[in-house]
Amino acid sequence: MARILGLFPAALDAARGGMSANAFIRQLSEQGIAPRRTEALQLYKIARGIVATHAEEPFRPQGAVPTANEIALWPTRRAAGIAQTVTLAYRDRTTGQIKQTWWSIKTEAGMSREAAVAAAIDAYSEHAESYDQELIGAVHTSAYRYSPGIIL
16 A cells, blocks of 8 residues: 555645645655655645645535535536536556546535545546556545526
8 A cells, every 4th residue: 555645635735835845745754654755746746736726625614515605607508506526636556656537526506525525536436446546535626506598
């Protein structure tokens, strides 16, 4: 099992705090955690991208459904409801590479961030098994309200 498992939240916090990748690795080392440098760098890169793109969303209350202020409008011709996106980080067991993928959950009224993450992990788990991947972490990154009939 990889030594990087369970470090995704720490990488997100480090990226949010403006810490460099090297400082993140030093911090882990000082705590007695010694992941492979390449894995830690790959994980930090994913975390930095999430924080840069989605700012506060990964740090909002996980047990809460996104509020109207937190949900962006997505114009569509016919679709309605809420789409929530979860970013998943997986480690390929064969190559050791850490990759990210995204999974969207569409519902009528939305669900808690925690439930969306669990649904995404569950939905992607079959793919992960067939690609020989292990989950490193998952985080809710966005929510959109489909607005039928509004085309900008």
